[in-house]
Amino acid sequence: MKHVKIIFLALMLMSGMTAVAQDSYSEALKALANVNPMMDSSLKPAEMKQGLAEVNRSLMKNYDEKTSNELVDRYLNTQFASDLIDKMMLPSFKKYVTENELREVAAQMSTSEGKTFTKEIVAMLQKPEAMGELTQCVTSITTSVMKGETPAPVKANSKIKKDYVELWNRFYDAGGMTVMTEQLFTGMGLQFSQSAGAKIWEKLAAPMKSNFKVMLLNMARHCVSKESLEFGIKFASLPASKHVTEASVDMLSCDMQQRGEQLIAGYGEWLEKQGVELKKEK
Numbered sequence: 001m002k003h004v005k006i007i008f009l010a011l012m013l014m015s016g017m018t019a020v021a022q023d024s025y026s027e028a029l030k031a032l033a034n035v036n037p038m039m040d041s042s043l044k045p046a047e048m049k050q051g052l053a054e055v056n057r058s059l060m061k062n063y064d065e066k067t068s069n070e071l072v073d074r075y076l077n078t079q080f081a082s083d084l085i086d087k088m089m090l091p092s093f094k095k096y097v098t099e100n101e102l103r104e105v106a107a108q109m110s111t112s113e114g115k116t117f118t119k120e121i122v123a124m125l126q127k128p129e130a131m132g133e134l135t136q137c138v139t140s141i142t143t144s145v146m147k148g149e150t151p152a153p154v155k156a157n158s159k160i161k162k163d164y165v166e167l168w169n170r171f172y173d174a175g176g177m178t179v180m181t182e183q184l185f186t187g188m189g190l191q192f193s194q195s196a197g198a199k200i201w202e203k204l205a206a207p208m209k210s211n212f213k214v215m216l217l218n219m220a221r222h223c224v225s226k227e228s229l230e231f232g233i234k235f236a237s238l239p240a241s242k243h244v245t246e247a248s249v250d251m252l253s254c255d256m257q258q259r260g261e262q263l264i265a266g267y268g269e270w271l272e273k274q275g276v277e278l279k280k281e282k
Contacts, residue, residue: 026085028102029093032244033085035109035118048076052267059268061277071274079270087262092251093244101240108238113231121180121232123223130219133157137215138188138208145203154211157218167229168217174236176229179248181212186252 049072056068093102108114124130137154144151156165171177188208189201220229235241268278 025094025099025102026082026090028099028106029085029089030081032102032106032109033081033089035106035114049073052076055264055267056271059271059278061279071271071276074274075267075270083263083266083270087266088259089251091259092254093247095250096247097240097243101243104238104240105244108235108241113227114235116225117228117231117235120224120228124180124216124219127223130222133218133222134215137211137218141207141211142204145200145207151207151211154214154218156214157221160217160221164221164226164229165217167226167233168220169213171229171232171236172213172216174233175242175245176232176236177213177216178245179252181209181216182249182252184212185209 049069052072052075053065053068056071057063060068109118141151141154185205185208189205236245272278
């Protein structure tokens with residue numbers, strides 16, 4: 001898959017939403033992206049710039065690092081949001097979500113409870129203790145599979161109280177973690193296919209997915225409060241929220257290579273408008 005790193009980052013990091021949208025639906029989608037826990041601008045890492053720099057090396061005829069960095073910064077600050085919405089998100093969201101539903105979900109997540117929920121869910125992918133839990137489980141399952149053994153089921157941490165586990169199960173079963181689960185699986189699948197190989201991922205996918213509920217529970221205990229879980233249960237039950245989840249899953253399960261290539265092609269067109277001469281395809 002060409003430029004797999006930047007495609008994966010675009011999926012995972014719906015950031016930099018500062019561009020002017022083309023219509024009211026895109027504007028509503030941009031507003032949702034700004035408050036969605038998996039699209040929050042705080043997730044924007046240095047790796048995004050590195051990914052685009054790699055794309056520049058492959059596209060620019062006369063590459064130099066200073067010019068490349070200036071172009072990447074300009075693109076992220078002015079055009080990236082529009083391209084991401086139009087090429088990666090819009091096709092799926094228009095199939096499942098009305099404009100009013102986009103605004104309803106954004107309004108819910110803009111409340112004080114919604115903001116706390118957002119912050120705590122995002123922390124699951126940022127807090128070292130939480131990511132350490134995930135890494136440990138993934139390593140254990142991978143080691144077993146590579147040895148030809150059946151991985152042992154992941155167990156909930158003994159420090160987690162029963163009432164928290166019950167809330168977590170209700171939240172998870174209501175679909176509260178569906179998008180994060182799909183995003184993590186999409187990312188893992190891309191990474192494994194580029195390193196260990198697609199066949200290895202085929203063996204890992206089933207045991208990973210069957211244990212994911214408990215794996216995420218062990219992560220959540222470090223940063224997600226019971227109050228946020230209660231909010232998440234109510235939020236996930238809203239028809240509008242369910243439709244946004246359907247759209248997000250559709251976006252992740254579609255032909256990512258095609259949409260990713262469209263995003264890269266759009267970036268190439270933007271580079272040409274900046275007066276950059278691109279390499280001719282052989």
